[in-house]
Structure formats: structure tokens, C-alpha cells
Amino acid sequence: MNNVITLERFSYAEDGTLGVLTVGDLELFTVEPPWLANKQRVSCIPEGIYDLEMRFSPVVNRSSGGKYQRGWEVKNVPDRTYIMLHPGNTMDDLAGCIAPGLSVGRLKGKPAVLSSRDAFDKLMDALSRRSDWQLHIYQRTATNP
Numbered sequence: 236m237n238n239v240i241t242l243e244r245f246s247y248a249e250d251g252t253l254g255v256l257t258v259g260d261l262e263l264f265t266v267e268p269p270w271l272a273n274k275q276r277v278s279c280i281p282e283g284i285y286d287l288e289m290r291f292s293p294v295v296n297r298s299s300g301g302k303y304q305r306g307w308e309v310k311n312v313p314d315r316t317y318i319m320l321h322p323g324n325t326m327d328d329l330a331g332c333i334a335p336g337l338s339v340g341r342l343k344g345k346p347a348v349l350s351s352r353d354a355f356d357k358l359m360d361a362l363s364r365r366s367d368w369q370l371h372i373y374q375r376t377a378t379n380p
Contacts, residue, residue, distance in 0.1 A: 240362075242254050243373060250326065261361045263335040263357065265333050277331065285372070286311060289308075292321070298334075327345070336348020
């Protein structure tokens with residue numbers, strides 16, 4: 236397995252951004268806030284390649300129900316800090332972060348990922364195999380189905 240995680244976004248909407256996160260053989264769905272010009276705490280981050288770094292995170296601790304004290308931060312995002320991968324279901328659970336899920340659906344009328352804590356467990360297990368991960372975020376295109 237190489238050290239690249241991909242996040243292929245397939246739906247940009249004003250009530251949330253959906254994608255597929257791939258780590259080796261593991262595929263999870265993701266939800267993020269909508270694209271709002273990379274504004275802190277309310278926008279998804281720009282497409283690109285970012286390093287991931289493990290760190291202590293109160294939001295990971297809270298959103299995982301205390302199961303995890305540390306989580307993966309997306310580093311070197313232009314004009315942004317503290318972008319975490321953590322459990323959540325809709326954009327309302329996120330402040331610019333990325334939440335994994337086992338499936339997609341709708342909650343309270345918004346795009347959502349479901350079984351997010353279970354998906355986060357799988358993600359944390361997959362990422363525990365190394366410490367030098369990179370996240371490649373891109374938009375699905377007609378030539379990249």
C-alpha cells in the first residue's frame with residue numbers, strides 16, 4: 236500500500252459536499268461543508284494534495300464519544316488550520332472538516348453520511364499502518380468516473 240489517500244468528490248451542493256475516500260482497499264463515503272471560497276469553518280477545502288499529521292484533537296475526542304483522543308489533521312491548507320478527519324453525519328456536524336461514513340443518505344433534509352463512528356473506526360485502523368499519509372482531493376469528472 237502506498238501512502239496516498241484519495242478523496243473523490245462527486246457532489247457539490249449548497250447543503251454539503253459528498254465524496255468517496257479510498258485508503259488501499261477501504262472505501263468510505265464522506266461529507267463536508269459546501270464550497271464557499273475556502274472560508275474558515277464553513278467551507279470545504281480546495282482540491283489538492285495535502286499531508287496528514289496525527290495530533291491530539293478535542294473535536295475528535297468529542298465526536299468519537301471519547302474513544303479517540305488523537306486524529307488526523309489535514310495540513311498546509313491555504314489560509315486554514317485544524318482541518319480534521321472525524322465522525323459526523325452532515326455539514327452541521329463540521330467546522331470545515333471531513334467526516335467519513337459507511338453509506339450516504341439524507342438527515343434533516345441534508346446530504347449525509349451514515350454510520351460515521353463505525354466508518355471512523357475503519358479509517359483509524361487503516362491509517363494506523365503508517366505515519367506519512369498524503370490526502371489527494373479531486374472532483375469526479377466524465378473521464379474519471
